[in-house]
Amino acid sequence: MKQRRPTIHDVAAHAGVSKSTVSLVLQGGSQVRAETAKLVRKAMAETGYVYNRAAAQLRTSAVGLVGLVINDLRNPFFTEFATTLQMAMAAKGYATVISNSAEDAALQAKLVGSMIEHGVSAIVISPAYGEGPETFDQIARAGIPALQVLRRMDDRLDEFPFAGFDYATGSAEATRHLLDQGAKHIAFVGGLPGRAIVEERMSGYQTVLAAAGVEPTWISGPTTRAFGVEAADTLFADHPEVDAAICFNDLVALGLMAGCARTGRTVGRDLRLVGFDDIEDAAQVWPQLSSVSCDIAGFAQDTAARLLSWLEDGKKPAPVLRAPVALVPRNSSTGEGL
């Protein structure tokens, strides 16, 4: 039980070949005779050999391991991204370690440090809000390729290319859609001031409203479902004229829907609603939630592809990429079929 694991030496002895041959078999090159290879593989099975990656890594320093740091893994939007990316990388032979920073910059720095020590060959990070550039300094020092996704926190875009969605266009489209549906007063619900994404997601809304000569209304707050529930009360008490809303994300929108249901308003008629992200739930609640769809799975696959071409062909991705988004109108905004 306590004895040490067999090594490449033991396997070699058991198979009657040299350790070099075993190593060659391990690497799968067609350099060893099929017959010998079979012999070695049998010996591996019999001795219960397990590959020691640390030893290999020490010698080669290249391992198929990439780190993924997510600021809020509880949010289904990010979960979808993480799982899809992991699958895509796995298909190419890379292992992906997922970590959740829980929006805590200090923890995030620690996680990234640990990943670097473990020798990840790249990092994909959706950064937490928070103080300094510590996390990215660390990555820069280690000289590891890193991609910022979904949120842009560090300005060294040449070093840490960013990819996210074209939120501004999305919210503009959503606003226009609501106006087309006859909405007179459109509120924006959720998001805290001073955050880049919030400003981005609001900018399209503000532009379109300004063009239409309508006054914007912002109910700011955290981007959670709980806040959405609570925002419903605020909305009806303080802004009774509002007849439509764009939410920072679907979680807030779903919360808002629950809040409306509780107070007896019908979403889609009394209040027209559009969310953001188009998470799976959006199509499965009733009324179905209109949302600005971000095709997060496609984005994740794209990210994997970009990362791979960086790692394997040395092609550094463009410093900024904005993936298109599309409004998916459903009955929470059209009111059809209610």
Added chain:
Amino acid sequence: MKQRRPTIHDVAAHAGVSKSTVSLVLQGGSQVRAETAKLVRKAMAETGYVYNRAAAQLRTSAVGLVGLVINDLRNPFFTEFATTLQMAMAAKGYATVISNSAEDAALQAKLVGSMIEHGVSAIVISPAYGEGPETFDQIARAGIPALQVLRRMDDRLDEFPFAGFDYATGSAEATRHLLDQGAKHIAFVGGLPGRAIVEERMSGYQTVLAAAGVEPTWISGPTTRAFGVEAADTLFADHPEVDAAICFNDLVALGLMAGCARTGRTVGRDLRLVGFDDIEDAAQVWPQLSSVSCDIAGFAQDTAARLLSWLEDGKKPAPVLRAPVALVPRNSSTGEGL
């Protein structure tokens, strides 16, 4: 840019001490003079040293790294478990790598293999359904402590202790609650035949119904939100007499709620509903969903504690642990305040 990373040697040279001293500083023992230690740390900062864990691991083979394999990371129930466990382990200085097997036994085996190669010192696994004992054989061969959680797939309980929830009692309680509310015909919705958890979650339901002399009704299917939506139609078409339902999990229940809303039934009045797991959403939809609460966060913390005591004090956990569950009645079953 391309030059190799500084090693412990370089740091030593820079600080004017020997590599052994640097190593000692790294390990934090109080064996080196405070003054020297400071000198070394300064040298580390100046040379941009990063610790090479692979090398250390090769020598000591003990690293604070544990693997977590989850069968469905998209399900918020599991996400909550994973993130909480990760935080708890991080607090004790362990890094946790999370992987999603996506209910694919072959992928799971591959993931576990990769974790073992990376030298994890323990594995926590919520296993995917599927064929053979391959995954666990691998773990057994490597002699790594492993905990089965939430789902019991392997019978070697001495080797792979299991911990899960006391579902049978939970569903019995839920059934009794619904009967108390005046329900006459209670259906069980979701879950595929032949799976241990499904049988467990149904057993309490069946026992209580049998005692009350009521016929059970089972609408089986996958445990997803989409199935819940679809099940609503089945339910009303084929079993119009049903006036209450227990769902395999909250996802199914939430889907069922959406399905009811679409067809104009009021959950809590026309149909009394209880879910399972008490995920965050349950309290935030409207009507609020009654659910058998599993305190998954507490369970995750508990799991972390059990794992740590195994790893650090050598105390192997009991082969089977069933954590208590509690029914949380809300208005989807009581109908209050609707």
Added chain:
DNA sequence: CTTCAAAATTGGAACGATCCAATTACCGGT
């Protein structure tokens, strides 16, 4: 100023794989 134990420091020898250059095996054609 010695002496001596305790504290601090140091030089190898591992750990288990990969890589390279060097060696040996094999095979078809004289």
Added chain:
DNA sequence: ACCGGTAATTGGATCGTTCCAATTTTGAAG
């Protein structure tokens, strides 16, 4: 049987740490 050339195999040397035994430094007591 011999040769040449390719294919297959094989010993070191090496990667960056930790561990151990051995050595040096320190400082308090005599």
